[in-house]
Amino acid sequence: MSTxxxxxxxxxxAELANLGEEELALWQRRCGAEVxxxxxxxWSEVARGFYQPVSPLSRFTYEDATPPAGLRWGSxxxxxxxxxxxxxxxxxxxxxTTQLADFDLETLGSKRRxxxxxxxxxxxxxxxTAPDLLLEQGHAxxxxxxxxx
Numbered sequence: 823m824s825t826x827x828x829x830x831x832x833x834x835x836a837e838l839a840n841l842g843e844e845e846l847a848l849w850q851r852r853c854g855a856e857v858x859x860x861x862x863x864x865w866s867e868v869a870r871g872f873y874q875p876v877s878p879l880s881r882f883t884y885e886d887a888t889p890p891a892g893l894r895w896g897s898x899x900x901x902x903x904x905x906x907x908x909x910x911x912x913x914x915x916x917x918x919t920t921q922l923a924d925f926d927l928e929t930l931g932s933k934r935r936x937x938x939x940x941x942x943x944x945x946x947x948x949x950x951t952a953p954d955l956l957l958e959q960g961h962a963x964x965x966x967x968x969x970x971x
Contacts, residue, residue, distance in 0.1 A: 872895055872896050
């Protein structure tokens with residue numbers, strides 16, 4: 823992969839922003855998603871008439887777990903622990919750490935650290951700051967991945 827594009831920078835210089843619910847909603851809206859607000863909570867229309875919170879791990883009270891008014895066929899949201907008995911389904915999640923700033927290579931087990939070090943030697947990690955490279959090479963990379971798996 824060539825990384826001569828001006829829209830690529832070394833992954834070591836990348837920063838992972840921790841966005842609040844409103845910031846995430848506004849970012850998703852700028853990216854073209856259908857996002858709306860109800861009672862200070864933000865919802866994304868994932869399919870025509872089906873909604874979920876912009877942050878799938880946001881926790882709601884039972885009363886607040888309804889998306890904005892209008893035509894809606896269904897929704898899903900994670901309820902707070904005190905309302906868990908009223909849930910009609912489950913939402914599996916994997917939480918590695920609650921403090922993202924504290925997460926680093928040393929947080930992993932020795933086998934995983936070894937795997938990461940090996941992968942770092944085989945690949946070049948970059949942050950894409952614009953979609954140019956994905957538009958140019960994305961389809962070919964996806965098709966190659968599908969063929970391998």
